[in-house]
Amino acid sequence: MSPESFTDLALRVIAREATxxxxxxxxxxxxxxxxxREEFEQLKISxxxxxxxxxxxxxxQATEPALPAHRVNELRTAVRQHFGPAAQRPAAExxxxxxxxxxxxxxxxxxxxxxxxxxxxxxxANQTVEVGLYGSDLNRVRGYETLTPxxxxxxxxxxxxxxxxxxxxxxxxxxxxxxxxxxVDNEHxxxxxxxxxxxxxxxxxxxxxxxxxxxxxxxxxSVVESLNK
Amino acid sequence: xxxxxxxxxxxxxxDDEGWDEAFRRLYPAxxxxxxxxxxxxxxxEAEDIAIEALTLxxxxxxxxxxxxxxxLLVITIASRKAISERRRQLAGKRGGGDVTSLDALQxxxxxxxxxxxxxxxxxxxxxxxxxSQLLDAALSGLEERQANLLRDFLMHHQSYKELGExxxxxxxxxxxxxxxxxxxxxxxxQSTPKLWKELAAYLR
Numbered sequence: 001m002s003p004e005s006f007t008d009l010a011l012r013v014i015a016r017e018a019t020x021x022x023x024x025x026x027x028x029x030x031x032x033x034x035x036x037r038e039e040f041e042q043l044k045i046s047x048x049x050x051x052x053x054x055x056x057x058x059x060x061q062a063t064e065p066a067l068p069a070h071r072v073n074e075l076r077t078a079v080r081q082h083f084g085p086a087a088q089r090p091a092a093e094x095x096x097x098x099x100x101x102x103x104x105x106x107x108x109x110x111x112x113x114x115x116x117x118x119x120x121x122x123x124x125a126n127q128t129v130e131v132g133l134y135g136s137d138l139n140r141v142r143g144y145e146t147l148t149p150x151x152x153x154x155x156x157x158x159x160x161x162x163x164x165x166x167x168x169x170x171x172x173x174x175x176x177x178x179x180x181x182x183x184v185d186n187e188h189x190x191x192x193x194x195x196x197x198x199x200x201x202x203x204x205x206x207x208x209x210x211x212x213x214x215x216x217x218x219x220x221x222s223v224v225e226s227l228n229k
Numbered sequence: 230x231x232x233x234x235x236x237x238x239x240x241x242x243x244d245d246e247g248w249d250e251a252f253r254r255l256y257p258a259x260x261x262x263x264x265x266x267x268x269x270x271x272x273x274e275a276e277d278i279a280i281e282a283l284t285l286x287x288x289x290x291x292x293x294x295x296x297x298x299x300x301l302l303v304i305t306i307a308s309r310k311a312i313s314e315r316r317r318q319l320a321g322k323r324g325g326g327d328v329t330s331l332d333a334l335q336x337x338x339x340x341x342x343x344x345x346x347x348x349x350x351x352x353x354x355x356x357x358x359x360x361s362q363l364l365d366a367a368l369s370g371l372e373e374r375q376a377n378l379l380r381d382f383l384m385h386h387q388s389y390k391e392l393g394e395x396x397x398x399x400x401x402x403x404x405x406x407x408x409x410x411x412x413x414x415x416x417x418x419q420s421t422p423k424l425w426k427e428l429a430a431y432l433r
Contacts, residue, residue, distance in 0.1 A: 004405055048344040050379075050383050051267065051344075052344070052345035052348045052349055053352070053428075055267075055383075055384050056262055056308050056357060056360075057361035058261065059304045060361050062258045062260070062261035064257050067252055067256035072252070074280060075284065076249070083243030
């Protein structure tokens with residue numbers, strides 16, 4: 001049998017196209033020659049591999065048909081059964097999902113808590129009383145040396161060395177955390193008091209300055225104590 | 230529009246919209262695989278197999294690194310299911326209902342799918358990707374007429390007589406022509422001996 005005839009016949013057998021007589025002819029050839037047996041086996045394996053895999057490889061490129069609409073719900077049910085209800089599934093990306101929580105917190109209970117916290121902080125902060133003085137006065141006026149924060153529960157001494165800085169401090173409005181500030185005006189013998197009232201308005205008043213150093217010290221202490229009430 | 234990477238992350242999270250999109254993208258491949266010529270299922274049967282194969286991706290979604298692996302996976306699942314369904318149908322027709330024994334099917338024309346079933350049951354996504362690329366290259370290396378002749382023979386199971394008429398060639402030349410094409414493709418596949426040996430081993 002010529003090589004070409006053998007190949008043709010072998011493939012007919014493999015493809016189940018051969019007659020019984022052709023079958024017997026191939027069996028005889030294969031039995032008589034190891035080379036022919038090997039050739040037959042190789043052809044058979046190639047045929048079977050391609051028979052199975054060519055359609056699968058073709059499926060990789062498939063673009064149709066479209067998913068039938070009536071099967072979509074069936075697939076969605078399978079997704080729910082596998083992953084559980086949508087609400088129980090993990091969030092998509094934490095950074096994208098934080099804003100709804102923040103906004104809910106701000107506009108919901110968290111906002112109220114935050115507001116309350118701010119009010120409490122404001123009330124605490126609103127107790128600060130500052131006493132403004134020239135640093136030289138502390139050295140010059142012996143009585144003032146006793147005016148320390150330890151003497152007044154919420155008073156804070158602020159000392160200045162230059163007029164400009166002292167003037168700026170006097171003219172600037174009360175800071176958000178300040179309840180009041182007072183300063184000694186030796187030029188006009190006045191004690192200036194700027195105070196934030198309960199309703200939030202700012203009131204500025206003056207008192208005649210005590211004539212003696214001890215008197216001024218006691219006057220300042222008294223004003224600070226009254227402001228802290 | 231999802232990128233493949235975004236889509237895979239969404240699927241692993243169980244995102245409903247992501248899965249809708251994935252099913253839409255993968256259905257054509259699943260359906261084509263379910264219509265494997267050896268299984269010879271009807272379109273309606275193939276649709277059922279394709280849908281089942283898609284649902285079987287759900288537990289495997291965390292095992293893949295790329296969305297494209299799901300396509301290969303659904304093809305192997307659908308092909309295997311389709312061929313198994315064919316075996317079940319044949320067993321049912323014979324009245325035995327025994328789907329594990331092929332004894333009753335020996336000498337039947339339809340047992341030609343048996344080696345394919347063995348092969349497909351071992352084929353994984355990586356094998357299929359490699360095979361698919363090799364087959365593409367091998368088939369494109371053939372003359373168009375030869376490649377079409379081989380596809381009709383392998384995929385549409387056309388007889389020598391039908392092929393001879395379609396391609397206007399003597400029946401005696403059909404086998405030789407097919408054998409030459411098979412040889413060329415085998416030579417191409419054997420350029421990756423490891424894969425070839427594995428595939429051949431599955432058939433023994």
